[in-house]
Amino acid sequence: MTSVLGFALLGLALIAGPCVAFIPIGGGSSTHVSITGMALLGKVKEVCQAVADEGGYEFKPTGSSPEELVQGCLGPTATGIVSGAKFHTALQEIYTQNGLVDRDFSNSAPHHFNSETFNEGRGLILEGMGAIKANIRSESYKAAREALGRVLHTLQDFYSHSNWVELQNTEPYINLLRPDLPLDNLADVNTPTCSDCESGSCPNPILPNILREKKLTSGYMGVYFSSKPKGKCSHGGKGDLTSTIVPRGGISKDERRFDNIAAHNAAVNLATSASTQLLEDIVLAVGNKEFLKMMGIARSSVVCFVIDTTGSMSDDIAEARKVVYEIIDSKKGTQDEPSEYILVPFNDPDFGPMFRTEDPDKMKKAISDLKPRGGGDIPEMCLSALQLALTGAPSSSHIYVFTDAAAKDIELKDTIAALIRTSKSTVSFFMTSRSKKRRRRATSSAFDAYKELALASGGQAIEVSKKQLPQATGVIRDTSTSALVTVLQRSVNPGKQETFTFTLDESLQNITLYITGQVTFTMTDPAGVTQSNTEATGKLGTVQTVGNLARIQLNDDKKKGKWKINVNSKQPYTVKVTGQSIITFIYNFVESFEGPHPGYAVLSGRPLAGQPTKLILSAIGKKGPSSMSVGDIGLVTVSGPESLSNGTVTDLGNGDILVTVDSVPDGEFLVIMKGTDKETNSEFQRQSTTMMSVSKVNIQAVVATSVEPGETLELPFGVTTQGPGGTYSIKARNDRDFPMVYPASLTLTTGKYANDTLTITPPATTPSGTYVTLTMEARSKDGTDSNYAVLRLSVITKITDFVQPVCKVLSVQSNDCPRDVSQCRPHQWEMSANVTDGNGTGIETIFLRKGNGTLSFSSLSAPFVVVKYNASCCSQIVEFIAVDEAGNVGKCYQSIVHSGSPRILTLSLLLWLCLLVSAFVVEP
Incomplete structure (x- = not known):
């Protein structure tokens, strides 16, 4: 099915019409993205509901937007400002990889179930599912998302490219997800499957005997060649060179045409249901909370520390420990409680290993165990440790580096800059020096690399003495928070006097200005009230100066309107304005690709010089795109004379926007978005933090x-x-x-x-x-x-175990349960069963999925795991899940509902039971 980057294709098709080089399925209503999105959002809602039920709180999103879904999913810890940016980013990564299958594997038949490659296509799905589960278990969530996008594309293509719909099947083909079930009745290469369709658009060109015998076939696709076996169906369409070879035409249901409306709609529905089945298998294999982590639904940002442990760093380690303890203790149970803690120590010549945990007490212990050792007045392996943090932490993380020495591994500087740009993480350096002599040497050159990397990431490069360090770490408290946004970011080199203007809106809270460098400044609010750097506490805010950092926290009543700050210095300096707000954006620079299904791919490097630069941006508001109006979007220079290049904006719908900038600013630039918040009727501006430039x-x-x-x-x-x-x-x-x-x-x-x-x-x-x-x-x-x-x-270790755990019910004792459910309360029933792993890799976990009773089981290492369940007769259904070490999922189900019971099985329950029968073997 036609694929795109993010939400982009749907909107582009609706706007640009038939001249666009791709055709969305269903006349603009059904694409790989919409199918994947429907399945993902539906499964996320189910999992959020299950987590809420387990946690004892209500899951009540105020609307259907991803932002409101995140707010409702996080429950009581989501009071206050919670951003949906990470969820949006996760969705976009999945959509992107889904779309790239059409670019990277356009000529690979198994990736699209073309040319009757059913076993090979299923092999790709099973391999991908194994990779997804292994990546989630190792907390490699980005890799899991990328694999998920690719697998879903292949699975969805089966229903559009094969004759499964024409064979009158109304349920997904579960055998594609079950390697222990055979792919039966496949048409062999010598069996003709289609009649000739001269017009190229025939309602059903499948031969009658193929339909009668229920033979499974798919269309042959020729991207670079026009040959196909005699009598075989083609995929069809302009991109298929085989479609003009008899039998002509094609059986693809990628697009809705006048001759295939019913078949197309059926393919869309089956692809959506099949995607949901695949997601359900993943959820059961890894658990609800791990699935939500993969989807970017977490309380707040990750807190990551990279700490020099050489002998001179005892004061710095003590301050880092103090900050970590304060963050943990002050933010526990709030929306700002970090979702994960990461610690990477380094010395010379060692660095790492990376320690990561969700348990705040374990983080306290890890940082308390750091002991300064060895080293001296020598460079350290700082950039190697930072590389480990950048590749291990999630995208858009905040990383804090503590060091008092230059980097010994300076050759990694360009690699670090590349990782910063692709991860969009922010890196702040706390650079201390013990002696004046050493401080002069560090300031002149040794710390220059840290300053450049901090600027490139949108972080701070703070130079202080070891005694001043406790006064500087407020930056960590400011940025380890939910929904952090950047309003303004500028760098001036060489130093000079300059006035910067920026707009503050009503949604912003905890507004903070940072100026690094030896400067004087004056702030002016929209009413003309001023405050200078010499006023520690004034009408506009509180000014704290330590080392080369001035940190200004605005008063709570100073927000809406146009602000100015005039800065003067003979030395280089930086200016940054941040706050907390749900209004933000995510973005990716992209390039177009051609082929049977053209689209956009995310750039893995810098955009090309000498041609228009394109990016796809998703605007995020309190209640989705309906709660905001986006105005100008463009690229703005970071340093030198301020230069703004506005882009041509194409609204793609759902808050997603294609931006084309014909004239890119020279040097490093940032993305800027302006608009109006409809909730507060105030103008806003937001900037990205990660610098970018073009290359030839x-x-x-x-x-x-x-x-x-x-x-x-x-x-x-x-x-x-x-x-x-x-x-x-x-x-x-x-x-x-x-x-x-x-x-x-x-x-x-x-x-x-x-x-x-x-x-x-x-x-x-x-x-x-x-x-x-x-x-x-x-x-x-x-x-x-x-x-x-x-x-x-x-x-990924090659997976050879595809056999699901098997459940054998040993006994059910429910004789004491009355037929009249209204009399159930004082009575109990119980069940016992054996669970075995069919291929011997071992049972990893067993958990209760449905039922209000008590589940217990014997040692999981035993050949037969004895499972016992006890419940009130009021709870008459039990389902528990067994997952083996290869990630295969088995379901064990038992019901004591009497046929004559007054309790009525609803239609939804009957459908659920029907689906369950095909998913697990229960031996009587």
Whole structure:
């Protein structure tokens, strides 16, 4: 089915009409994105309801928007400001990977169930499901989302590209998700399947004997060739070269036409139901809370500390420990309680390992166990530790680095910059020096790399003495909060006097200004009231100055309208304005791709110079896009004379916008969005935090599959430049230090790709589910131009166990239960069963899914796990789930409902039972 990036395709098609180079299914109402979104949002609501029931609170979202869904899902801890940005980001990542199957695998029949590749297509689905479960278990949620998007595309294509609908099937083909069930009655290569359709649009060209015999077939697709076996159906459409070969036409139901409306609608409904079945299997395998984490539904941001542990850092470690304790104790039970804690220590020559936990007490212990040791007045492995944090923490995390020395591993600087740009994480450095001599040396050059990386990420580079450090860590308390947004971010180098204007809206809370550098300044509010840096407490706010940082917290009554701040300094300085608000945006720079189903792909590097820059932006408001009106969107310079390049905006619907900027500002730039909040009727402005710039160099590479431990993966890549040709150096690094082989340089000719291959070999001992981040860089000989590509791959042990756990009911004792349910209260019933793992990898977990009784079981390591259940006769149905170590899910169900009971089985319960029968084997 036609795919897109994010929500984009649907809106573009509706606006641009038939001239657009893709055709949305259903005349603009059904695409891979809408099908995937419907299944995901439905499953998220179910899981949120289950979590709320378990937690004893009500799940009552105030509306249907993702923002309101997140607010309701988080329950009592979501009082106050809670952002839906991470949920939006998770959805977009899934949609993006779904769409990229049409770009990266356009000629791969199994990825689309084309050309009767049913076993191969199912193999891709099963491999992907195994990768998703392994990635979630290893907390590699981004990898899980990417795999999920690809798998859903292939599964959905089955219903559009095969004749499953024409065979009058009204339920999804569960065998695609069940390798223990055969794919029966497949048409072989020598069996004709279609009649000729001269017009190319016939209601049902499937041969009558194929329909009568219930033979399963799919259309042949020729992207680069026009041949197909004799008598076979084609996929159809302009992109299929086989569709003009007899039998002509096609059986694809990708789009709704006058001749296939019913078949198209049926394919959409079945694809949606099948997607829901796949998501249900994942939820049962990993659990409700892990599924919600994968979907980006969490209380607040992740708090990540990267801490130098050399001998001179005892004061800094003590302050970091104090801050962590304060955050944990003050924010527990609030919407600002961190959803996860990450700690990465470093020394010389060691760094890591990365420690991560959701348990605040475990984080307290981990940071309390840090002891300064060794080292001295020497550089440390700071950037190696930061690389570990950037690849391990979720996107858009806030990372705080404590160090008093320069980076020994300075060669990682460009890699860190690439990771910052792709992850959109913010990095702040707390740089201390013990002696004046050392402080002068650090200030002059050693800390320059930290300052540049902080600026690139939108963070702070704070230089203080060790005694001043406790006064500077308020930045951590400010930013480790929910719904943090940036209103303004600017850098001035060299220093000069400049006035900055910005708009504050009524939705903003806890507004804070940060100025780094030796400056004087004066703030002016919309009413003309002023306050200078010399007034610690004034009419506008509270000013705290420590080291090179001025931190200004505005008074609560000072918000709405146009503000100004005049700053004067002879030294470089930065200005940043932040606050808390649900109004924000997420964005990705994109490039278009052609093929049978054209669309947009997220750039893994910098946009190309010399051509329009495109981005897709999702605006987020309190109650979704209906609660806000978006105005100008563009790119604004970070430093130098302020330059704003407004983009041409195409509304894609649902708050999603395609922005095309023809004239990109020189140097580094940020994304800026302005509009009106309808809830408060006030104008707002928001900026991104991560700096970006354009390049004439481009790297293209695609990770097509996962890799097994001990095996070598070949990764083809190509490099081109629109600038001068010549020798370009190639550098590649990965965060796991796996062995790699690649060329040190490539010779480029302007406008042409030079192709080569990188190989990477994870050790045989690598745990399944390990997520590897690989950064490649191409740089011109004179160093004036470069670009990067950040790629991610999963290390997955080959799965051989596809057999679900089996449940054998041993006994049911319900004789004491009365037939009249109204008399059930004083009576009990019980059941016992054996659970075995059919393929011997072992049962990992057993849990109760339905029923209000008590579930107990014997040791999970035993060959037969004895399960016992006891409940009131008022609770007459039980279902428990068994998951083996390979992630296979089995369901055990028992009912004591009497046929003559006054209790009425509702239609929904009957349908639920019918679905259950096909999902699990219960032996009497």
